[in-house]
Amino acid sequence: MSKETSTNSYSSPFQQLIFCRLRTHQWCFILFNVALFHILLFGADLMEEYFLQAIPTTYMDTKVLRARERARILDMSSMKTNISQGYVISDSEACSNREIFLLVLIFSSPQNLSRRDAIRKTWANVTHIQGYATLVLFVLGKPSSATAQVEVIKESDQQQDLIQGIFLDTPENQTLKIKRAIEWTVTFCPEARFILKVDEDMFANLQTLVEYLLNLRTHPEDIYLGRVIHPSIPNEEFRNGSFTSVRKHPGQYYPDYCSVTALVISQDVARKIYVTSREVPPSLPPGVFVGVCARAAGVVPIHSSRFSGERRIWYNRCCYKYIFTSTVSETSQLLQEWEEMKGDEDCTLLETYYGLVSCKIMTYLEG
Numbered sequence: 034m035s036k037e038t039s040t041n042s043y044s045s046p047f048q049q050l051i052f053c054r055l056r057t058h059q060w061c062f063i064l065f066n067v068a069l070f071h072i073l074l075f076g077a078d079l080m081e082e083y084f085l086q087a088i089p090t091t092y093m094d095t096k097v098l099r100a101r102e103r104a105r106i107l108d109m110s111s112m113k114t115n116i117s118q119g120y121v122i123s124d125s126e127a128c129s130n131r132e133i134f135l136l137v138l139i140f141s142s143p144q145n146l147s148r149r150d151a152i153r154k155t156w157a158n159v160t161h162i163q164g165y166a167t168l169v170l171f172v173l174g175k176p177s178s179a180t181a182q183v184e185v186i187k188e189s190d191q192q193q194d195l196i197q198g199i200f201l202d203t204p205e206n207q208t209l210k211i212k213r214a215i216e217w218t219v220t221f222c223p224e225a226r227f228i229l230k231v232d233e234d235m236f237a238n239l240q241t242l243v244e245y246l247l248n249l250r251t252h253p254e255d256i257y258l259g260r261v262i263h264p265s266i267p268n269e270e271f272r273n274g275s276f277t278s279v280r281k282h283p284g285q286y287y288p289d290y291c292s293v294t295a296l297v298i299s300q301d302v303a304r305k306i307y308v309t310s311r312e313v314p315p316s317l318p319p320g321v322f323v324g325v326c327a328r329a330a331g332v333v334p335i336h337s338s339r340f341s342g343e344r345r346i347w348y349n350r351c352c353y354k355y356i357f358t359s360t361v362s363e364t365s366q367l368l369q370e371w372e373e374m375k376g377d378e379d380c381t382l383l384e385t386y387y388g389l390v391s392c393k394i395m396t397y398l399e400g
């Protein structure tokens with residue numbers, strides 16, 4: 034008690050010190066809240082990216098090593114000669130032994146010509162990024178009607194950017210579509226360093242994606258990149274052991290896989306998946322199928338939260354300059370957003386920061 038009275042009797046410099054201390058506390062409180070806000074906002078993404086840096090060597094048993102060796106010596110020359118048995122439209126010269134840094138395969142349905150035209154006009158209208166060649170192709174199956182097929186042939190003659198497999202383009206045949214696309218790639222585009230598989234209802238920022246791929250520090254092999262999904266439903270097929278090379282996997286769950294809406298693989302992974310795909314049941318959903326094939330060759334998915342998966346990322350110009358993909362279902366919306374984005378003005382650090390915070394919060398609120 035007496036101490037306090039004596040404190041109060043101190044002169045003004047000491048009071049100022051208390052005032053300063055209080056202010057320090059206030060500052061601490063504010064900073065703490067700002068930090069907490071950012072941790073809540075971005076922490077999950079950072080943690081995910083940190084913990085999903087998987088170690089490929091974990092799964093290297095002799096079976097895996099044999100698959101990798103088969104992929105290395107894979108010879109597709111016999112495939113080239115009878116390609117017409119697998120494809121209605123296939124421009125075998127599309128890559129013509131050029132160095133292609135990024136091959137973009139857009140999975141489209143035969144009837145969606147207007148969507149393809151919108152994509153051609155917007156994010157896919159690039160041939161080079163930072164001096165590296167990109168090539169954009171659409172992958173289709175067959176439409177159910179003959180008249181629609183006539184339209185597809187006409188479009189192909191004009192645009193020269195279609196690959197069409199011999200199978201009906203139905204939701205059930207999407208795994209077959211991926212298989213065909215990978216087969217086509219390893220046969221006719223073995224020089225492409227990376228392959229982006231993306232659905233037609235997406236926006237993809239090829240510029241930032243290429244920059245990211247150029248900056249990969251590791252040797253660009255075994256790249257299988259996307260929004261990683263951890264399946265939680267045990268799978269009957271694994272449990273029964275009908276698929277032997279995956280049976281051993283922990284917990285008898287599907288392995289982790291990249292959301293099939295958009296994913297990037299390196300050329301060697303395309304070959305590995307092609308080699309192992311013959312042993313994997315084609316009845317699996319397409320994303321799982323790719324994940325299982327990759328895992329059978331010792332390739333584990335790498336997560337990046339810049340892929341949106343199936344979500345739509347709330348539109349903000351600077352946010353869209355940072356992310357890799359977002360779902361944009363409405364074609365008119367894609368055209369409109371592109372119109373606003375395409376200007377070359379860069380985003381300042383502050384604008385990017387504001388864009389990321391706002392699109393993160395709005396995406397969260399809308400979802």
Ligand SMILES: *[C@@H]1O[C@H](CO)[C@@H](O)[C@H](O)[C@H]1NC(C)=O
Pocket residue numbers: 111112115116118119
């Ligand atoms: C190409 O021919 C070989 C041998 O004749 C056959 O095994 C293969 O399945 C054929 N490819 C396609 C796509 O039909």
Ligand SMILES: *[C@@H]1O[C@H](CO)[C@@H](O)[C@H](O)[C@H]1NC(C)=O
Pocket residue numbers: 153154155158
């Ligand atoms: C693609 O962009 C170029 C300009 O960079 C433009 O001249 C061309 O018309 C565009 N192509 C399409 C299909 O819109």
Ligand SMILES: *[C@@H]1O[C@H](CO)[C@@H](O)[C@H](O)[C@H]1NC(C)=O
Pocket residue numbers: 199200201203205206
């Ligand atoms: C998948 O494609 C094959 C070959 O065209 C066709 O026979 C089959 O009916 C298709 N499956 C479905 C579920 O549409």
Ligand SMILES: *[C@@H]1O[C@H](CO)[C@@H](O)[C@H](O)[C@H]1NC(C)=O
Pocket residue numbers: 142144145148233234362364
């Ligand atoms: C593509 O076409 C199908 C049916 O023709 C339609 O259901 C779907 O919404 C279309 N997708 C886009 C992105 O336009």
Ligand SMILES: *[C@@H]1O[C@H](CO)[C@@H](O)[C@H](O)[C@H]1NC(C)=O
Pocket residue numbers: 269270273275
């Ligand atoms: C797995 O085994 C259960 C019964 O043990 C059976 O009902 C189910 O059909 C089997 N699944 C497969 C894919 O073989």
